Amino acid sequence: IKQNQLSYNYYKLSCPNLESTIKKELLTLFLTDATAPAAFLRLMFHDCQVQGCDASILLDSNYDTHSSEMVSAKNFGIRKREIISDIKAILEEECPGQVSCADIIVLAAKVSVSLSGGPHIQIPLGRKDSRTSSFKEADAKLPSPTISVDQFISIFKSKGMSIEESVSILGAHTLGVGHCLNIVGRLYDQRIGDNMDLRFEASLRLTCPTEIPLTNITFVPNDMTPIIFDNEYYRDIMNGRGLFGIDSDISRDPRTAPFVMRFAMDHRYFFEVFSSAFVKLSSTNVLTNMQGEVRRKCNQVN
Numbered sequence: 428i429k430q431n432q433l434s435y436n437y438y439k440l441s442c443p444n445l446e447s448t449i450k451k452e453l454l455t456l457f458l459t460d461a462t463a464p465a466a467f468l469r470l471m472f473h474d475c476q477v478q479g480c481d482a483s484i485l486l487d488s489n490y491d492t493h494s495s496e497m498v499s500a501k502n503f504g505i506r507k508r509e510i511i512s513d514i515k516a517i518l519e520e521e522c523p524g525q526v527s528c529a530d531i532i533v534l535a536a537k538v539s540v541s542l543s544g545g546p547h548i549q550i551p552l553g554r555k556d557s558r559t560s561s562f563k564e565a566d567a568k569l570p571s572p573t574i575s576v577d578q579f580i581s582i583f584k585s586k587g588m589s590i591e592e593s594v595s596i597l598g599a600h601t602l603g604v605g606h607c608l609n610i611v612g613r614l615y616d617q618r619i620g621d622n623m624d625l626r627f628e629a630s631l632r633l634t635c636p637t638e639i640p641l642t643n644i645t646f647v648p649n650d651m652t653p654i655i656f657d658n659e660y661y662r663d664i665m666n667g668r669g670l671f672g673i674d675s676d677i678s679r680d681p682r683t684a685p686f687v688m689r690f691a692m693d694h695r696y697f698f699e700v701f702s703s704a705f706v707k708l709s710s711t712n713v714l715t716n717m718q719g720e721v722r723r724k725c726n727q728v729n
């Protein structure tokens with residue numbers, strides 16, 4: 428794991444009101460769109476998972492130099508990229524040339540968690556933005572909902588997380604939705620050893636009636652309280668109401684199930700472990716100091 432030089436007071440002099448500006452913008456947005464926090468939380472994961480947390484996911488394709496990561500089907504359902512660009516434009520007025528798009532993504536995710544009822548997480552800052560992006564790397568690195576528990580554990584282990592922290596970071600699925608596209612494989616397959624609740628299964632079949640072609644418009648909540656950051660996700664997956672294969676699998680695998688049970692019973696403890704996992708996810712493999720650049724516009728390199 429690459430050691431990094433992020434700092435907890437990075438913008439103290441160069442952009443002292445950074446966090447309150449972002450919070451103010453997002454509060455206004457969340458009042459009219461309660462589904463937005465989920466979008467920012469997933470956006471951070473999909474940025475950090477590909478080349479590290481460097482805002483590579485925000486770059487549009489440039490025919491000479493790079494393809495957009497958004498071309499990858501694994502980024503299906505990624506929303507609100509343009510809001511990060513809007514916030515960047517506001518920050519360019521307030522503190523020109525200072526704040527990286529990569530830090531804005533991480534701060535938007537942090538604010539999304541706390542404003543949805545989750546923990547208030549302290550995040551070190553100072554990430555730089557990439558000059559490149561690659562849809563091939565996005566395709567290769569973003570996990571599919573059918574990954575095994577082994578693969579799941581190794582993805583987060585590579586970011587310095589324990590199995591307990593890995594189980595906690597998947598608790599991000601306490602927010603948001605999944606599209607039928609990502610569910611039907613599991614729903615219409617012969618499943619052996621699955622514990623899907625029969626009533627839950629029936630309701631999924633109503634929302635996602637066929638394997639094609641409505642599967643990319645209709646969606647289902649990730650847990651029973653999809654706009655609240657709570658520990659409901661863990662109770663849901665224990666009770667056979669996990670949406671994706673991996674959600675269901677961590678509730679049954681002997682390596683992960685004990686943590687699922689503990690988080691289901693103790694939301695404070697979940698918040699604590701999630702906070703430490705969030706810092707690891709957002710601080711691993713980042714560009715700092717002379718690496719990368721601070722983009723002027725989030726969707727293109729300088």
Ligand code: HEM
Pocket residue numbers: 462464465466468469472503504505506570571572573574579596597599600602603604605606607608609649671673
């Ligand atoms: C093995 C790891 C993971 C897999 C396989 C996975 C898979 C998925 C899939 C298939 C969706 C549904 C996309 C759609 O159909 O629109 C989704 C949604 C979501 N994921 Fe994950 N995920 C993983 C880890 C994470 C992590 C680490 C986070 C955040 C820290 C996260 C946050 C979210 C959120 C918030 C949503 C809802 C998005 C929305 O409502 O727009 N996921 N995930």
Ligand SMILES: [Ca+2]
Pocket residue numbers: 473474475476477478479480481482483484
């Ligand atoms: Ca990235």
Ligand SMILES: [Ca+2]
Pocket residue numbers: 600601602650651652653654655656657658659660
């Ligand atoms: Ca929830």
